[in-house]
Amino acid sequence: MKIVKTVSAIREEVRKIKAEGRSIGLVPTMGFLHEGHLSLIEAARAKHDVVMVSIFVNPLQFGPNEDFERYPRDLDRDERLARNGGVDILFCPGVEEMYPGETAMTIHVTKGIDVLCGASRPGHFDGVATVVMKLFQLTAPDEAFFGQKDAQQVAVIMNMVETFNVPVEIISCPTVREEDGLAKSSRNVYLTEEERQEAPFLYQALQKTAERAQAGERSREQLLQFLTGQLEGGSGAIDYVDVLTYPALEQQEKLAGRIIFAVAYHYTHARLIDNIIIEIEGEEA
Amino acid sequence: MKIVKTVSAIREEVRKIKAEGRSIGLVPTMGFLHEGHLSLIEAARAKHDVVMVSIFVNPLQFGPNEDFERYPRDLDRDERLARNGGVDILFCPGVEEMYPGETAMTIHVTKGIDVLCGASRPGHFDGVATVVMKLFQLTAPDEAFFGQKDAQQVAVIMNMVETFNVPVEIISCPTVREEDGLAKSSRNVYLTEEERQEAPFLYQALQKTAERAQAGERSREQLLQFLTGQLEGGSGAIDYVDVLTYPALEQQEKLAGRIIFAVAYHYTHARLIDNIIIEIEGEEA
Numbered sequence A, B: 001m002k003i004v005k006t007v008s009a010i011r012e013e014v015r016k017i018k019a020e021g022r023s024i025g026l027v028p029t030m031g032f033l034h035e036g037h038l039s040l041i042e043a044a045r046a047k048h049d050v051v052m053v054s055i056f057v058n059p060l061q062f063g064p065n066e067d068f069e070r071y072p073r074d075l076d077r078d079e080r081l082a083r084n085g086g087v088d089i090l091f092c093p094g095v096e097e098m099y100p101g102e103t104a105m106t107i108h109v110t111k112g113i114d115v116l117c118g119a120s121r122p123g124h125f126d127g128v129a130t131v132v133m134k135l136f137q138l139t140a141p142d143e144a145f146f147g148q149k150d151a152q153q154v155a156v157i158m159n160m161v162e163t164f165n166v167p168v169e170i171i172s173c174p175t176v177r178e179e180d181g182l183a184k185s186s187r188n189v190y191l192t193e194e195e196r197q198e199a200p201f202l203y204q205a206l207q208k209t210a211e212r213a214q215a216g217e218r219s220r221e222q223l224l225q226f227l228t229g230q231l232e233g234g235s236g237a238i239d240y241v242d243v244l245t246y247p248a249l250e251q252q253e254k255l256a257g258r259i260i261f262a263v264a265y266h267y268t269h270a271r272l273i274d275n276i277i278i279e280i281e282g283e284e285a
Helices: A007-019 A035-047 A075-084 A116-120 A124-139 A148-163 A186-190 A193-198 A201-214 A220-231 B007-019 B035-047 B075-084 B116-120 B124-139 B148-163 B186-190 B193-198 B201-214 B220-231
Strands: A002-004 A024-029 A050-055 A089-091 A105-109 A143-147 A169-173 A237-245 A257-266 A271-280 B002-004 B024-029 B050-055 B089-091 B105-109 B143-147 B169-173 B237-245 B257-266 B271-280
Touching: A002 A007, A007 A089, A007 A124, A024 A035, A024 A124, A035 A050, A035 A075, A035 A143, A035 A169, A050 A075, A050 A124, A075 A089, A089 A124, A105 A124, A105 A148, A105 B148, A116 A124, A116 A148, A116 A237, A116 A257, A124 A148, A143 A148, A148 A169, A148 A257, A148 A271, A148 B105, A186 A271, A201 A220, A201 A257, A201 A271, A220 A237, A220 A257, B002 B007, B007 B089, B007 B124, B024 B035, B024 B124, B035 B050, B035 B075, B035 B143, B035 B169, B050 B075, B050 B124, B075 B089, B089 B124, B105 B124, B105 B148, B116 B124, B116 B148, B116 B237, B116 B257, B124 B148, B143 B148, B148 B169, B148 B257, B148 B271, B186 B271, B201 B220, B201 B257, B201 B271, B220 B237, B220 B257
Parallel strands: A002 A089, A024 A050, A024 A143, A050 A089, A143 A169, B002 B089, B024 B050, B024 B143, B050 B089, B143 B169
Antiparallel strands: A105 B105, A237 A257, A257 A271, B237 B257, B257 B271
């Protein structure tokens, strides 16, 4: 596995790969790799000649009161996991390498960001879109692999690729979970023991709500109320719960089509997100 | 010469060219080609295996009270000129092809746009950056050729390429002029006969001002005043005159380094721009 830290070096690697006509699968991450990331690497491995993983904790997508500084980092461990996962190139540039000067422009997302994490984290998806655009330009992947846990991120990046005609396919992979159902996340390490015990109730609440919908309940209002009820009594605080069309992320009073049930929940030192996406039969509004 | 009108067809052309290892030089235009464009085509021809010209009057870069609707168009003539100029591929998509859906995001330019055309035309460079990003993604050129007449545009696009690590070299080519010095522009056709007679005085004013600077005048204030004075008595109206560093486009009271002298001038049915860029000896501030 090659470890590449500079813009000029990754360009040179990409140039060589392209000259040989080999395909590239990219897994963009913020590091502190877990089995969710490993499943993305596996998916990329299965389809591409060259698997690249990027590790970059992107300051642009963190708000001033968010956890950029204390976001977990362990590059040695990440290197080991990536190597074992069959990664060919690990691209881990520093902040100075990615943002060397004053920012001259950003991508400003205007659609599908007034809900979920977009509403809770103003500017977050501008930062995500900007850094993913940079990573795509630098690594020129044929496909890029993202986890469905960050469902709104996937929607924004699909929009970005379409808006700017970026020649990259976006592949959304299923959320990987702990045995008790908790979605794998780099931030899980910040849960207290009690919080870790309790946290699977987020997924259980989503499951029960999705089951209600599949059993025939079509009212967004009713399902939202039910989901909220399931989360009462938890030791943390709800950031948001929502039931929306996917990937458009629009409200629909009588649900039909592809629907996301989503939650964000604040624990003492970690904000967790999770979601379930299902197909609901019926005529779309 | 191939004429390509769709996103899918241009992608297929680019795929074939890349597979053969051939280089691409792109000349992005809004059509109504003149000798300025032809000089860009010639520059691209001299360096690249394949020359592409795009023709797209981009609605996103026109303000609500600007001349999008009546911007001059003549695709038959453009095709003939491009063919005679040795263009290999003419890419001329319709608005629906370039903007098929609701805009989900734009590039928002934050630096170097509070002056010159950026100040006169709010949002203009967001539209320019967005469409040029799309064109670069679609045509994957090794180099793209722009005219220095649109000096701020060149600066913004250089910034864009740097900000998003777009793998395209930006080449700025000298402004092509009529025999009397008037900068070639698609909008010159909208000048009345009298205006056309008078218009070369814009370039003369820029020349005289640049000569003053080269003769030793270093005060931005003095040169601005002199330039403004040169334009008095014209039958139109000054939109702006300015003297700035280039390409940063910053004010510098005692001039040194690369300096742009720029003017925008309103005639009855056309707004003309022109500039001169010179190197001024001395210590930069």
